[in-house]
Amino acid sequence: xxxxxxxxxxxxxxxxxxxxxxxxxxxxxxxxxxxxxxxxxxxxxxxxxxxxxxxxxxxxxxxxxxxxxxxxxxxxxxxxxxxxxxxxxxxxxxxxxxxxxxxxxxxxxxxxxxxxxxxxxxxxxxxxxxxxxxxxxxxxxxxxxxxxxxxxxxxxxxxxxxxxxxxxxxxxxxxxxxxxxxxxxxxxxxxxxxxxxxxxxxxxxxxxxxxxxxxxxxxxxxxxxxxxxxxxxxxxxxxxxxxxxxxxxxxxxxxxxxxxxxxxxxxxxxxxxxxxxxxxx
Amino acid sequence: xxxxxxxxxxxxxxxxxxxxxxxxxxxxxxxxxxxxxxxxxxxxxxxxxxxxxxxxxxxxxxxxxxxxxxxxxxxxxxxxxxxxxxxxxxxxxxxxxxxxxxxxxxxxxxxxxxxxxxxxxxxxxxxxxxxxxxxxxxxxxxxxxxxxxxxxxxxxxxxxxxxxxxxxxxxxxxxxxxxxxxxxxxxxxxxxxxxxxxxxxxxxxxxxxxxxxxxxxxxxxxxxxxxxxxxxxxxxxxxxxxxxxxxxxxxxxxxxxxxxxxxxxxxxxxxxxxxxxxxxxxxxxxxxxxxxxxxxxxxxxx
Numbered sequence: 001x002x003x004x005x006x007x008x009x010x011x012x013x014x015x016x017x018x019x020x021x022x023x024x025x026x027x028x029x030x031x032x033x034x035x036x037x038x039x040x041x042x043x044x045x046x047x048x049x050x051x052x053x054x055x056x057x058x059x060x061x062x063x064x065x066x067x068x069x070x071x072x073x074x075x076x077x078x079x080x081x082x083x084x085x086x087x088x089x090x091x092x093x094x095x096x097x098x099x100x101x102x103x104x105x106x107x108x109x110x111x112x113x114x115x116x117x118x119x120x121x122x123x124x125x126x127x128x129x130x131x132x133x134x135x136x137x138x139x140x141x142x143x144x145x146x147x148x149x150x151x152x153x154x155x156x157x158x159x160x161x162x163x164x165x166x167x168x169x170x171x172x173x174x175x176x177x178x179x180x181x182x183x184x185x186x187x188x189x190x191x192x193x194x195x196x197x198x199x200x201x202x203x204x205x206x207x208x209x210x211x212x213x214x215x216x217x218x219x220x221x222x223x224x225x226x227x228x229x230x231x232x233x234x235x236x237x238x239x240x241x242x243x244x245x246x247x248x249x250x251x252x253x254x255x256x257x258x259x260x261x262x263x264x265x266x267x268x269x270x271x272x273x274x275x276x277x278x279x280x281x
Numbered sequence: 282x283x284x285x286x287x288x289x290x291x292x293x294x295x296x297x298x299x300x301x302x303x304x305x306x307x308x309x310x311x312x313x314x315x316x317x318x319x320x321x322x323x324x325x326x327x328x329x330x331x332x333x334x335x336x337x338x339x340x341x342x343x344x345x346x347x348x349x350x351x352x353x354x355x356x357x358x359x360x361x362x363x364x365x366x367x368x369x370x371x372x373x374x375x376x377x378x379x380x381x382x383x384x385x386x387x388x389x390x391x392x393x394x395x396x397x398x399x400x401x402x403x404x405x406x407x408x409x410x411x412x413x414x415x416x417x418x419x420x421x422x423x424x425x426x427x428x429x430x431x432x433x434x435x436x437x438x439x440x441x442x443x444x445x446x447x448x449x450x451x452x453x454x455x456x457x458x459x460x461x462x463x464x465x466x467x468x469x470x471x472x473x474x475x476x477x478x479x480x481x482x483x484x485x486x487x488x489x490x491x492x493x494x495x496x497x498x499x500x501x502x503x504x505x506x507x508x509x510x511x512x513x514x515x516x517x518x519x520x521x522x523x524x525x526x527x528x529x530x531x532x533x534x535x536x537x538x539x540x541x542x543x544x545x546x547x548x549x550x551x552x553x554x555x556x557x558x559x560x561x562x563x564x565x566x567x568x569x570x571x572x573x574x575x576x577x578x579x580x581x582x583x
Binding site for chain 2: 013014016017018020021024025027028029031032034035038047050051092093095096098099100103104105106108111114118120121122123124125126127128129130131132133135148149151152153155159184209212213214215216219220230231232234235238245248252255256259260263264267270271274275
């Protein structure tokens with residue numbers, strides 16, 4: 001929620017706010033509107049009129065882009081990557097966060113420090129040796145190999161966020177459960193999980209978004225077209241069809257549609273989740 | 282006590298509950314990190330001292346890779362491009378985000394709507410942002426060409442094809458997607474400033490600019506400085522937008538350390554040399570963190 005913190009100014013002095021903010025809004029939305037326009041133009045019209053609204057609606061661009069861009073394969077691959085990574089991050093990150101926030105493992109400060117430092121490490125530092133390791137293990141050109149890397153890359157953020165949610169839950173709740181004879185695992189599933197679920201939702205959303213749009217690691221680790229996720233596949237698609245803007249625009253709209261739907265329906269979780277890191281300071 | 286009871290007793294006992302179980306829960310993710318991040322990072326230290334194609338045995342050559350690196354004109358070009366990139370990202374998005382966040386904080390209605398929409402580009406995949414803008418900057422069909430038809434010729438140039446403009450054009454595109462994120466962070470920080478500070482500033486007769494300068498900026502200082510550090514680090518890691526839009530071209534004009542390293546490792550199979558570049562990039566990140574740590578010690582309240 002946005003709290004209004006300044007005393008409302010006189011009506012006239014707000015005009016300049018709205019003017020500047022609307023310009024910022026148009027800057028953000030304009031390119032997306034053009035993308036939407038181009039996605040329903042014919043190829044010829046996209047060349048003749050590349051920025052304006054369409055004169056005729058060509059919805060067949062969408063099924064065409066779906067087929068030409070091999071989206072049925074790549075969407076499936078990306079869905080597997082998203083589901084696997086989100087499940088792994090929530091389960092493994094949740095277990096670690098529970099331990100760190102509740103059970104005070106001896107020496108856990110060192111682990112937290114590593115998580116903090118490790119997340120500022122350039123990924124390229126370990127990607128080169130990792131690629132050789134993955135070759136030896138037979139994990140290059142597998143979705144599973146990519147999921148393992150994504151779990152590692154997304155877990156520091158997940159652990160920090162989940163831990164901060166769990167720390168806020170009053171200890172009395174779980175102590176009551178322990179008095180009743182609950183094991184630590186039961187404390188986690190019956191007490192902590194139901195109370196910390198907004199944290200899990202946020203972590204799930206942010207991780208899913210990151211994996212859906214991830215490019216760099218996928219570019220390095222997957223070279224088989226049948227295993228391409230939407231991102232690398234779309235990039236090759238745009239280089240192949242660089243002169244067919246209507247087709248590539250329709251492909252882009254289909255690729256970002258799930259992102260937009262989730263973003264607008266769960267805006268608050270998205271924005272708070274994505275900005276959490278910077279607010280910790 | 283039977284053996285089974287003993288085991289059960291031990292699992293319920295303090296040693297297991299207080300010492301072993303906590304680490305058992307951390308273990309799975311720790312193992313993944315050992316495999317993916319920690320092990321290979323340590324490997325990079327060793328491989329940076331070798332001549333290695335990425336497959337098979339690595340020949341130990343001492344510091345030769347680093348000697349080659351300081352002489353390598355491609356490295357120097359990439360490094361100086363990273364500096365330009367840092368200079369851009371430590372100014373342009375900060376100014377945009379500060380101005381827009383402070384205007385948004387003073388808004389009566391519609392603030393949620395503006396915030397979400399301005400933030401929106403941040404959630405788009407980099408491939409999409411790059412594809413949209415490479416079309417918009419197309420010299421024959423993009424914005425510049427369309428404005429030229431209307432008689433406004435000065436934007437009609439090949440921004441991504443010209444060595445003089447390519448780097449800043451890629452930075453502009455990355456920033457289009459990025460600055461809304463910074464804006465939301467600043468907005469959240471501004472909302473934690475106690476309102477009485479603004480009231481007393483008003484009583485003292487401060488105008489809007491003075492309010493901004495003497496109340497807002499000091500109020501969000503921790504966030505401002507933290508993001509200054511993070512962006513300084515991120516600037517050395519940039520890869521996606523440069524690779525997607527130009528792959529470092531034309532003729533290395535937009536090459537950065539990330540794309541330079543990628544080519545060495547995966548196109549030229551100089552994995553040893555690439556490890557040395559990766560290590561150098563990490564060194565810069567540590568240097569920046571160290572610098573901020575030092576300033577903090579000197580009482581900068583970061």
